[in-house]
Amino acid sequence: MLAGPLELLVLQPTPFCNIDCSYCYLPNRQSTHRMSREVLDQTLRWVFASGLARVPFVLLWHAGEPLVLPVGFYEMADDLLLRHNEIGLPVLQSFQTNATLLNADWCRFFQRPNVHLGVSVDGPGFLHDRCRRTRQGQGTLDRVLRGIELLHEHGIPFQVITVLTAESLDYPDELFDFYQAHRISSVAFNVEEIEGPHTASSLQRAGTAERFRRFVQRFLSLALAADPPLQVREFEQAAASLLSARRHGPDTRTQENKPWAIVNVDCAGNFSTYSPELLGLTSPRHGSFALGNVATHSLPAVLNAPAFLALEAEIGQGVDLCRAQCRHFPFCGGGSPGNKFFENGTFASTETLCCRLHKKVCLDVTLELLESHTAQAAVERERALT
Amino acid sequence: MTLLPGCRFAVAPHFHLPGDWSSRLLIGAGIAEADGGFIPRSSWRPPTAAELSVLVEPPPLANLEDVGCLFLLPQHLRAEWWQWLERTHESNKAGAQSAQAPFSNLAQRIGEFLAFKQLAVPDGARWDAVISDPMQLLTPWCLDGRRFGGLRCSVAPWASWAVTAEPPCPCLWGGINLGEEPTSLVVINLPLAKLAAECRRRFPERPTPATAGELAERFLSDCPDYAPVRLLLGAGEGVRLPRGGMILAGYPGGKAEPEMVLLISRGTN
Numbered sequence: 001m002l003a004g005p006l007e008l009l010v011l012q013p014t015p016f017c018n019i020d021c022s023y024c025y026l027p028n029r030q031s032t033h034r035m036s037r038e039v040l041d042q043t044l045r046w047v048f049a050s051g052l053a054r055v056p057f058v059l060l061w062h063a064g065e066p067l068v069l070p071v072g073f074y075e076m077a078d079d080l081l082l083r084h085n086e087i088g089l090p091v092l093q094s095f096q097t098n099a100t101l102l103n104a105d106w107c108r109f110f111q112r113p114n115v116h117l118g119v120s121v122d123g124p125g126f127l128h129d130r131c132r133r134t135r136q137g138q139g140t141l142d143r144v145l146r147g148i149e150l151l152h153e154h155g156i157p158f159q160v161i162t163v164l165t166a167e168s169l170d171y172p173d174e175l176f177d178f179y180q181a182h183r184i185s186s187v188a189f190n191v192e193e194i195e196g197p198h199t200a201s202s203l204q205r206a207g208t209a210e211r212f213r214r215f216v217q218r219f220l221s222l223a224l225a226a227d228p229p230l231q232v233r234e235f236e237q238a239a240a241s242l243l244s245a246r247r248h249g250p251d252t253r254t255q256e257n258k259p260w261a262i263v264n265v266d267c268a269g270n271f272s273t274y275s276p277e278l279l280g281l282t283s284p285r286h287g288s289f290a291l292g293n294v295a296t297h298s299l300p301a302v303l304n305a306p307a308f309l310a311l312e313a314e315i316g317q318g319v320d321l322c323r324a325q326c327r328h329f330p331f332c333g334g335g336s337p338g339n340k341f342f343e344n345g346t347f348a349s350t351e352t353l354c355c356r357l358h359k360k361v362c363l364d365v366t367l368e369l370l371e372s373h374t375a376q377a378a379v380e381r382e383r384a385l386t
Numbered sequence: 387m388t389l390l391p392g393c394r395f396a397v398a399p400h401f402h403l404p405g406d407w408s409s410r411l412l413i414g415a416g417i418a419e420a421d422g423g424f425i426p427r428s429s430w431r432p433p434t435a436a437e438l439s440v441l442v443e444p445p446p447l448a449n450l451e452d453v454g455c456l457f458l459l460p461q462h463l464r465a466e467w468w469q470w471l472e473r474t475h476e477s478n479k480a481g482a483q484s485a486q487a488p489f490s491n492l493a494q495r496i497g498e499f500l501a502f503k504q505l506a507v508p509d510g511a512r513w514d515a516v517i518s519d520p521m522q523l524l525t526p527w528c529l530d531g532r533r534f535g536g537l538r539c540s541v542a543p544w545a546s547w548a549v550t551a552e553p554p555c556p557c558l559w560g561g562i563n564l565g566e567e568p569t570s571l572v573v574i575n576l577p578l579a580k581l582a583a584e585c586r587r588r589f590p591e592r593p594t595p596a597t598a599g600e601l602a603e604r605f606l607s608d609c610p611d612y613a614p615v616r617l618l619l620g621a622g623e624g625v626r627l628p629r630g631g632m633i634l635a636g637y638p639g640g641k642a643e644p645e646m647v648l649l650i651s652r653g654t655n
Contacts, residue, residue, distance in 0.1 A: 126402045170400040173460035173499060180462065218502055222462065 003260040003303060004052035010264040010276045011035070011043065012063040013073060019065070019098055019140050022131045023163060025195035025277050026063060034069060035267040040077055042294045043265045044084040050299040052260050056090040058116075063266070063276060067101040071109045092116055096161070098132070099147030100140055107154035117158040118188075119148060123175045127168050148182055159186040159233070166192075166202035169211045172219035179230060187223075188233035191358050195277045195342050203353055212357045216365045224369070234358070238366035241331040254333035257319055259312050260299075269294040273308075274315060275338025283341070286311060317348035325350055332359050387611045389413070390584065392576035393628045394443035395617065398455035400503045403623065407442045408432060414572070414614040417606050423536025424606035425523055426572050426614040426637070433615075441575060441615060451629040452577075457505060459496065459562055459622040466492055467515075467564050467648075489515065496562075496648070505626055508652040511559060518636070518645040525636030525645050527561055527571060529654065537572065537606060537614070541631035542653075543599025547578040556653040557631060562624030564646040571617045572637045574605070577630030581605040584612075602633050624648070 013035045015028040035043075047053055059081070061074070074093075081091060094116040110117055121144050122128040129139025151158055162168070162175065179187055191212075192201045203212070216234070223230035255261045256275050264279040265271045270290035272279040278289035289311075292302045302308050319334035326332070332355075339352040395411075397403050412430040419425075433441065443453045470492050493513040500507055518525040528538040541547065542556040563569045576584065578601055582594050585604050595601045605612075616637060619625065627634075638645045 124402075170503070171402070172502070173462065174402070177461040214502065 003299065004050075005054040006047065006050075006052035006057045006260060006263055007055070007255050008262045009047060009057055009059045010062055010262060010279075011040075011059060012264075012266045012279075013061055013066050013069050014267055015064040015280075016068050017065040017098070018068055018134075019100060020133060020135045021163075022133070023165070023192045023198050023201075025193070025198045027197050027280055029064065033267050034073075035269075037076060037080075039267065039269040039294070041080055041084075042269055043271075044077075044080050046271075046294040046299075047263065048084045048086065052263065052299065053085075053087075053089055056092070058092045058094050060094045060096065062094075062096045063264075063279070065098055065101070066095050067097050067106060071105050074109065090114070094118065096120065097147075098140065098144065099151075100143040102147035102150050104150065104154075107150055107156055110151075110156045111154060117151070117156060118161050119144070119151075119158050120161050120163070121148070122162050122165075123168065123171065123178045127165075127171060127175075130167065131163070131165065145182065148184070152183060157186075159188060159231075160184045161188045161190055163190045163192055164203070164212075164215070166205055166208060166211075169208070169215040172215050172222065176219060176222040176226075176230070180226070184230075185228070186231040186233070189358075191354055193339060193342075193354055195338060196281055199342075201353060203357060209356055209361065213361045213365060216361055217368075220365060220369060234362040235366055235369075238331070238362045239370065242363065242367055242370065252333050253319055254336075256336050256338070257315055257334050259308075259315075265294060266290070271297075274311070275336050277338040278341070311347070314347040318346075318350065321348065321350045326355075328355075328360050328363055331363050335359070387416075387609070387613060389437050389440045389575060389613055389615070390580065391440050392580050393452070393454055393573070393630070393632055394441055394575075395454040395456060395625070396443040396445065396447055398457045398503065398505050398626065399447060399450070400505075401457045403456055403458050404620070407438055410618045411438070411441055412570075412616040412618070413437055414616060417537070417610045417612065417614060419607065419610075421535065424603075425536050426616070430616055454573075454617075454628045454632075455505060455560075455626040456619075457500070457503065457624050457626065458620075459564075459624060460499065461622070463492075463496055463499060464564065464622045466495065467646075489513070507559060507650055510652070512651045512654045514649045514651070515564065516645075516647045516649055518638070518647075520638040520641035520643060520645050522638065522645075524572070525638060525647070527558060527634050527636050527647070527649060529556060529558060529651055537574070537602070537633050537635045539578070539598045539602035539631060539633055540627055541578065541598040543597060543602070545598050546596060547582060547598040547601045547631065557651065558627060559650045559652045560624055560626035561636075561650065562648040563619040563621060564648050565641070565643055566621045567641050567643050568618055568620045569641060569645055569647070570619060570637045570639050571625065572614045572635050573617060574612065574633040575615050576605075577628065577632060578602075579630060581633070584609060598631060606633065 014033060015026060015031045017029040092114050096118040099119045122132055125139060125141045128141040132140050192203050194201050220235055223232050260273050263271055263273055264276045266279055270293050272289050272291055282288045291308050315337045318340055322334040323329050335352050335355045337347050339354045340347050340349045343352045411433050413433050415427040415429040417424050418427050447453055497507045524536055529542055540558040545555045578598055581601055585608055586594055588608055595604050636645060636647060
């Protein structure tokens, strides 16, 4: 089996997060463990020795608040990356942060090339501070906005990720105003998912799919009419999927369900593949989703291990079921194994909350927009000709 | 006089408005007659807890139609109003009125927004942007502002007050503060049917007026001790009036900038 190529390397510098969001899926976010220099060195050596790193990839610092560690940790990581990346593969480093710890030192660090920054913010205070709170129960928006202002002052581009809960779906205009007011030009929406210790989502309520559709329709109409248009990841990804034929081959799978396209490594060097949320969790049937440790397990050894083979077989079955049953499969490639497992109890399953909302609705609404745009353009062309 | 239970206010579902009710409502000291119209007396005080319970509908809202629903226009639509105003001003200066961007475009977008929020404006509603001198004590929140002279009824004055819930009855649906300063609205917190009941209670020997306009005048003249209620509306905030009609007027209350209100009425075509 030719594994990979690696597209996304998710490294957990620490499981600790300085805030305590109500929808967080991280089980150990109170743990203050940190990835040591030794583990980081072993990790990068493992990645480049595995043969998975054959094309440019993204190194995402996530699964805990990465800015809890000092800037020096990432400067050290840069040095190690340079040392182990002997073939000089382009590596984009990406940080997903709650922005509450941003300061001028961080901004100077983020000004270097090949760094991408994602800021988690859920919109105006009445939405953001409902879920994104400190351990003392206080809202965090003021601190996030100070961080965003610092990024603007230092000219650092960033994308915002907003988690949509049932409450948010009533407020597309208010979210749009919030992004405009804070000069946020690129937005991605995640849905409140059922993952790990977060075992229920506000989006499970009856009638959510229709509310979600109306939200997406309204938000996209505002975003696309803005000058300049607000970039919305869901629209851009859905449009790309609809317009490309990449996904209709029988072997096509997504980054998240393709083995070793993602490698997740926790702060102790334990690694997994597929959905990052699986790392650190166990199941009675599969045991730990960590497949090994960078200090002790080589990739070839893991590729032939029963744990990986069983996981891959079940995830493959799930993708086959999606291919057979879902009309959106050509544009999706099969759902997230993590979501399938946490919602349906098995990877060999199909639809999830995330599929229904995030995938299907976004694809359908984007298709409607593209079709109406095409029809309108045809009318205008006809009018011009006559 | 103690406020009678009648129309209540609430934040419309699917909206978030800043502030609490005790800072949004003020209680007046009765009604006075001036220049042939009726005006609230000039003293205002915060509501008591008992008055708040009469004036504010606690969630969840059971019957939305009978509640005065507060809402907030998003910033992008408020900005569009100012852009429209500026363009209109420019084209008026240039003497090219025909080149004005139609106000109906903005009205349509506000209508779409309110429909998304499930606070839909009735089909065929009339949209009037009313700009008034803020030095006036009261400004019109009624169907015909040209004949404005104080507190007025939200229902067409010639309509029978008894059938105000019927869709054909022309009435003010609601209004929005388009200015960037807070403004306020003075209301009598009773629907027309309760105004009639109160008039009958006080003067049982007198026949009840037939029309909404006459009833409003009768109440204001017969019940000068009844406390009007002042509802503060921040920039971009609006209110959808409760079904059943009510007496009201705009009350700029010390604003520096011109009063700008978007009035939406139904059944006027």
